[in-house]
Amino acid sequence: MASIAPLQVSEYRGRLAPSPTGYLHVGHARTFWTAWTRARDAGGTLVMRMEDLDPDRSRSIYAESAYEDLRWLGIRWHEGPDKGGPYAPYVQSKRKNLYLRVWRKLHRNGYLFPCKCSRKDLEAALGAPHEVSGRGMRSDGKAEPLDDEPLYPGTCRANLGYVPQLPGPNAVEADTPRGMNWRFRVPDGEAIEFEDENLGPQRFVAGVDFGDFAVWRRDGEPTYQLACVADDAAMGITEVVRGADLLKSTARQILLYRALGLQPPRWYHCRLVLDQHGRRLAKRHDALSLRTLRAQGLTPMNILGAELPLSA
Numbered sequence: 001m002a003s004i005a006p007l008q009v010s011e012y013r014g015r016l017a018p019s020p021t022g023y024l025h026v027g028h029a030r031t032f033w034t035a036w037t038r039a040r041d042a043g044g045t046l047v048m049r050m051e052d053l054d055p056d057r058s059r060s061i062y063a064e065s066a067y068e069d070l071r072w073l074g075i076r077w078h079e080g081p082d083k084g085g086p087y088a089p090y091v092q093s094k095r096k097n098l099y100l101r102v103w104r105k106l107h108r109n110g111y112l113f114p115c116k117c118s119r120k121d122l123e124a125a126l127g128a129p130h131e132v133s134g135r136g137m138r139s140d141g142k143a144e145p146l147d148d149e150p151l152y153p154g155t156c157r158a159n160l161g162y163v164p165q166l167p168g169p170n171a172v173e174a175d176t177p178r179g180m181n182w183r184f185r186v187p188d189g190e191a192i193e194f195e196d197e198n199l200g201p202q203r204f205v206a207g208v209d210f211g212d213f214a215v216w217r218r219d220g221e222p223t224y225q226l227a228c229v230a231d232d233a234a235m236g237i238t239e240v241v242r243g244a245d246l247l248k249s250t251a252r253q254i255l256l257y258r259a260l261g262l263q264p265p266r267w268y269h270c271r272l273v274l275d276q277h278g279r280r281l282a283k284r285h286d287a288l289s290l291r292t293l294r295a296q297g298l299t300p301m302n303i304l305g306a307e308l309p310l311s312a
Helices: 027-041 060-073 096-108 119-126 224-234 244-260 290-295 298-305
Strands: 011-016 045-048 111-115 136-137 143-145 183-184 191-196 200-205 212-218 239-243 266-270
Touching: 011 239, 027 045, 027 060, 027 224, 027 266, 027 290, 027 298, 045 060, 060 290, 060 298, 096 111, 096 183, 096 212, 096 224, 096 244, 111 136, 143 212, 183 244, 191 244, 191 266, 200 244, 224 244, 239 244, 244 266
Parallel strands: 011 045, 239 266
Antiparallel strands: 111 183, 136 143, 183 212, 191 200
């Protein structure tokens, strides 16, 4: 096994954040390799965080496979579920208390409102199913992959400032999200701009490119947006490396950082790996999973340095 560079040569802190909802594919490999090389070249620290907040799809077999696949690629990390570290636990399902504290701060400062709308309700209000083509158009005219949240039509915005109450004759304010959806109200018309270390200047307009976004789900779980910001801030992450499909999430997360009074990290978004039809790879494309490619005899350099026949 390859040795790992010494810790804390610099202040740089990056992270690997796989979700154990399927086997890693070529796109993941190239993004995580980029995250590792940037931390290595900066003489910094790389953190492994397992993002397992989807209880219906997360599986321990996928988590173990991710560790194995990344080690096979030659990627090493300094902190993580298998190594420990000063910011443990490094598994999101064990960090709920942190997410609740963040939710309380956002709620008490008036940024959140409860929302009763289901995805079906939102699609009906918008008049069309979301993400039919898999691509959209930003307000600056650039085409981009759509994320997984439709533009919110504002149905429940009147609930801004709502204070949840515990049931009973002596009702008091509840200190939890209490089994309902919660959204962050965005500043309509405000341009959220940031400099991406790879893709250059980025600009998204709140209320046009994205709307009021979910931070907590009625099933009792925080969303990716809230958990990601909470963890990156708590773990001292200085640069986030991830796929370009999350550019719009970065705009949302910048608003959360601002609402929480926190300094955002730097951003580095990797171009997506597309299949032969121009679609981004997904975990359902098992033919391009690292597990399958390894079994076919491919080497890490085949996957990281060569053009593969990306047919799903």
